[in-house]
Amino acid sequence: MAETLSALLQEGRTFPPPPDFAKDALITDASVYDDAERDWHGFWAKQALMLDWHREWDTVLEWELPFAKWFVGGKLNVSENCLDRHVRAGHGGQVALHWEGEPGDSRAVTYKELLDETSRVANLLRELGVAKGDRVAIYMGMVPETVAAMLACARIGAAHSVVFGGFTAQSLKDRINDAQARVLITADGAWRRGSVVALKDIADEALAETPSIEHVVVLRRTESECAMQAGRDLWWHDGVARQSADCTPESMDAEDLLFILYTSGTTGKPKGIMHTTGGYLTQVAYTHKYVFDLKPDTDVYWCTADVGWVTGHSYIVYGPLANRATSVLYEGTPDHPARDRLWSIVEKYKVTIFYTAPTAIRTFMKWGDEFPAAHDLSSLRLIGTVGEPINPEAWVWYYGTIGRERCPVVDTWWQTETGAIMISPLPGATTLKPGSATFPLPGIQADIVDDSGAPVGIPGGGYLVLTRPWPAMLRGIWGDPQRYRDTYWSRFGDKYFAGDGAKRDDDGYFWLLGRVDDIMLIAGHNISTTEVESALVDHPAVAEAAVVGRNDPTTGQAIAAFVTLRSGIEPGDELVEELRDHVAQLIGPIAKPKTILFSEELPKTRSGKIMRRLLRNVAEDDRLGDTTTLADPTVVDGIKAKYLASQPPEE
Numbered sequence: 001m002a003e004t005l006s007a008l009l010q011e012g013r014t015f016p017p018p019p020d021f022a023k024d025a026l027i028t029d030a031s032v033y034d035d036a037e038r039d040w041h042g043f044w045a046k047q048a049l050m051l052d053w054h055r056e057w058d059t060v061l062e063w064e065l066p067f068a069k070w071f072v073g074g075k076l077n078v079s080e081n082c083l084d085r086h087v088r089a090g091h092g093g094q095v096a097l098h099w100e101g102e103p104g105d106s107r108a109v110t111y112k113e114l115l116d117e118t119s120r121v122a123n124l125l126r127e128l129g130v131a132k133g134d135r136v137a138i139y140m141g142m143v144p145e146t147v148a149a150m151l152a153c154a155r156i157g158a159a160h161s162v163v164f165g166g167f168t169a170q171s172l173k174d175r176i177n178d179a180q181a182r183v184l185i186t187a188d189g190a191w192r193r194g195s196v197v198a199l200k201d202i203a204d205e206a207l208a209e210t211p212s213i214e215h216v217v218v219l220r221r222t223e224s225e226c227a228m229q230a231g232r233d234l235w236w237h238d239g240v241a242r243q244s245a246d247c248t249p250e251s252m253d254a255e256d257l258l259f260i261l262y263t264s265g266t267t268g269k270p271k272g273i274m275h276t277t278g279g280y281l282t283q284v285a286y287t288h289k290y291v292f293d294l295k296p297d298t299d300v301y302w303c304t305a306d307v308g309w310v311t312g313h314s315y316i317v318y319g320p321l322a323n324r325a326t327s328v329l330y331e332g333t334p335d336h337p338a339r340d341r342l343w344s345i346v347e348k349y350k351v352t353i354f355y356t357a358p359t360a361i362r363t364f365m366k367w368g369d370e371f372p373a374a375h376d377l378s379s380l381r382l383i384g385t386v387g388e389p390i391n392p393e394a395w396v397w398y399y400g401t402i403g404r405e406r407c408p409v410v411d412t413w414w415q416t417e418t419g420a421i422m423i424s425p426l427p428g429a430t431t432l433k434p435g436s437a438t439f440p441l442p443g444i445q446a447d448i449v450d451d452s453g454a455p456v457g458i459p460g461g462g463y464l465v466l467t468r469p470w471p472a473m474l475r476g477i478w479g480d481p482q483r484y485r486d487t488y489w490s491r492f493g494d495k496y497f498a499g500d501g502a503k504r505d506d507d508g509y510f511w512l513l514g515r516v517d518d519i520m521l522i523a524g525h526n527i528s529t530t531e532v533e534s535a536l537v538d539h540p541a542v543a544e545a546a547v548v549g550r551n552d553p554t555t556g557q558a559i560a561a562f563v564t565l566r567s568g569i570e571p572g573d574e575l576v577e578e579l580r581d582h583v584a585q586l587i588g589p590i591a592k593p594k595t596i597l598f599s600e601e602l603p604k605t606r607s608g609k610i611m612r613r614l615l616r617n618v619a620e621d622d623r624l625g626d627t628t629t630l631a632d633p634t635v636v637d638g639i640k641a642k643y644l645a646s647q648p649p650e651e
């Protein structure tokens, strides 16, 4: 099977929209791209009109490079758009969230129930002195109350800063202090792989050094014991239950701050990315509707990200709720109690749209096909991915084994900074190529430029840039406007530089090649880590690979590969040679890894992205640098030890 897949990829097979999907798709005609270009301000204004506004805007866009203002003069409230609007239209009884707890408990939350809970939390926050313009930190697991807490902030005009529940006290403390949050909303604990993560204990450690926090609201989830500090801490069930379920939403300016969110930290110190109200909601609603082809009356939508990441903000909370989606929200890990948990949830709720990350897909590949095969996945009609480039082999596996060749795969490129999806197929209109995110969405403009900022044309490779503002774009870095200019606008002046490398093929398809900092220079040739990794993953024995360049006296840089094998495959010298030859065959002898190290795990950020920066250090036998956002720092030590023990013979 794997042999044929690899052959098929080399033949350059493409995938038009599956006919059963296309016949009911919202967009089936590529003319939307040209329509949007003819009047792109008008195009976005039309999308914004899908929302309810208290007051319509005067100007669609004011652009004073690098600061954009969208829908200037417009007034609206995000929580009202996500909740009240649907309840008023008679959909209060529709399920907003099918929540699945990790231990197996579950709860369906309707739009009316979510509105009431949100209003109560909003009233409590007001009682605690939180006002429009304040910041509230949220450090919780994946429970419906987390969604209500975010929407409650939006309702009263306070900006939330959600901190992923897997972060340490140090990370939480830094983020609270950076944003100067007045209130922290947390929980006694969260379920994670069968045990309790003691969120409140961790929070208490952080709270010892967060002078801006006046109150802490604590949700009881795991019934685990925790300390409550009198005067500062209160239980959610005490504080929220006694509130009225009526709370008038604050009328917010389109450009008022909605939230601050720190980036994953793959490339360095996290940045407090600021997102505002009108443009953000417009673009997340638009992209959620058309990229996922959402039919709110019939679809069951599931995004497996954590709310602590931007994917959770835009595609668990704001996009789906703005579009009146019925979503699944799952608390735990994919391997608890067994490796088929996600597929059993798909079967249980008859999920139709499924959105996950390449790291998860490669993990499922590694575990083996028997887990998805044990479940009825026939409800699925569209599947998506985000977070890293998806290797073609993983794409084909996802398409065949999960989508059963019926579901288009939407590979969506975007960032915390872009707020919403930017480059992605339109599933009913775009012919797919495995591993390509295809084209910028209608209304979006991207290009690929060389060192001097000149467009490289088609075909061609270089730096991915966004050439004009978009509604959900970041409005800056919290507290650091200079870092905003330096990070995104210093390299090419008038173009937003995303930090990623990309190429376009003869047909103009975009292929993301990973971070430009990761691109290797081997004997005078630029080689992208993504391409070598994809060639390795293409081999039937390989589930996942990370590739870095290390200094080499003869070639400038040499390629060092770290490889995770599929279940049941044994590493060995013969396999090393086979893999090196495989890469040489697919890309060319120059891309042959000089060293290959087998590893059970690869170092990843907590959002699941491979940390090449660290592996480079490992390969260079350098100091390891800042590992606080790593999933498991000991992994790196293990890899490093093995690496040093396996220094290859000189060629």
Ligand code: ATP
Pocket (backbone or CB within 6 Å): 263, 264, 265, 266, 267, 268, 269, 270, 271, 310, 385, 386, 387, 388, 389, 390, 411, 412, 413, 414, 415, 416, 417, 437, 498, 499, 500, 512, 514, 515, 607, 609
């Ligand atoms: P930091 O900016 O702090 O280093 P980060 O860039 O990992 O962290 P995110 O904003 O979560 O934080 O991730 C955005 C990045 O993820 C993109 O710049 C890109 O490198 C990668 N990415 C996301 N989706 C895709 C995709 N579909 N294809 C290729 N790369 C993707």
Ligand code: MG
Pocket (backbone or CB within 6 Å): 263, 267, 415, 499
């Ligand atoms: Mg980034």
